[in-house]
Amino acid sequence: METGKSNSFKSETFNAKLAQQYHISIQISESSLKYCVIEKSNYHIEFFKIFPSLKDIVNTINNEEILKLNFSSSNIIFENLSCTLVPQEFYSKENNKRFLDFNTEKNGIIKSDKIKNIDAFLIYSFDKKINDIIETILPQAKQQSQQSILIDLFSNMNNDKQHAYINVENNKLIITIFKENKLIFNNTFKYISAEDILYYTLFSFEQLKIDREKVEVNLFGDINDKDETFKLLYEYIRHIHIAKDEKKFIFPVESSITSENTHYTLLHSII
Secondary structure, eight states, X not given: XXXXXXXXXXXXXXXXXXXXXXXXXXXXXXXXXXXXXXXXTTTEEEEEEEESOOSOHHHHHHHOGGGGXXXXXXXXXXXXXXXXXXXXXXXXXGGHHHHHHHHSOOOSEEEEEEEGGGTEEXXXXXXXXXXXXXXXXXXXXEEEEHHHHHXXXXXXXXXXXXXXXXXXXXXXXXXXXXETTEEEEEEEEEOSSHHHHHHHHHHHHXXXXXXXXXXXXXXXXXXXXXXXXXXHHHHHOSEEEEOOOOOOOBOOTTOOOOOTTTTHHHHHTTO
16 A cells, blocks of 8 residues: 555536535544545535545645635544443543543543434544644534444444444454344454454354354445455355445546445445
């Protein structure tokens, strides 16, 4: 992967002077950045850009002129590994640091998201320098952790039995499991190979005593039914599927993206 290089596309209809008609969604980690500009009235994607690997993300953000346009609305998604879920009845903002100290390695500024659908708060940390520059550029943006968004989205799906949702993205695997409409598992793992993804998935199932012959598994993110990761998972898990596109978004002909699941969190965070 080439450090600092970006991939992007721009629709023929994109006009920076019409920024007040657009929404911008930004997904950021400590070493990567991607964002898309969307016409919310019809979910047409006007502009998309991704930096898969960055050495100086603060400088990159500061130099992206599109981020500084006056959009009608905006949201920021923080990718992070350090987080913990706390039931609403036990949550207090004053204890955020203590909760995070207890369960994870803290790094920088501590934030929390309320996840209404499961009556819980997700507490997480993020690099302070990156947080400060993005808040300076987009002070009114809605901020959420990637895990919070995924839990919220998956909780609205059919979870009357056992369902596992796996998001594969940016060498990070997020496994979320519901049983009888209750969240029973959410964890994030770093991976390098398809074998890592298989290992963490089966290990999670084993810890929860989940029968891989019965559980329904939906895959999201950078995965499709033609690649080796899917083929490997399919050998071990009976009911496994690439999640169906909801067809909410319109990709311009200039786009190299063919499925909205590829950047599931980035796109669906605005719905």
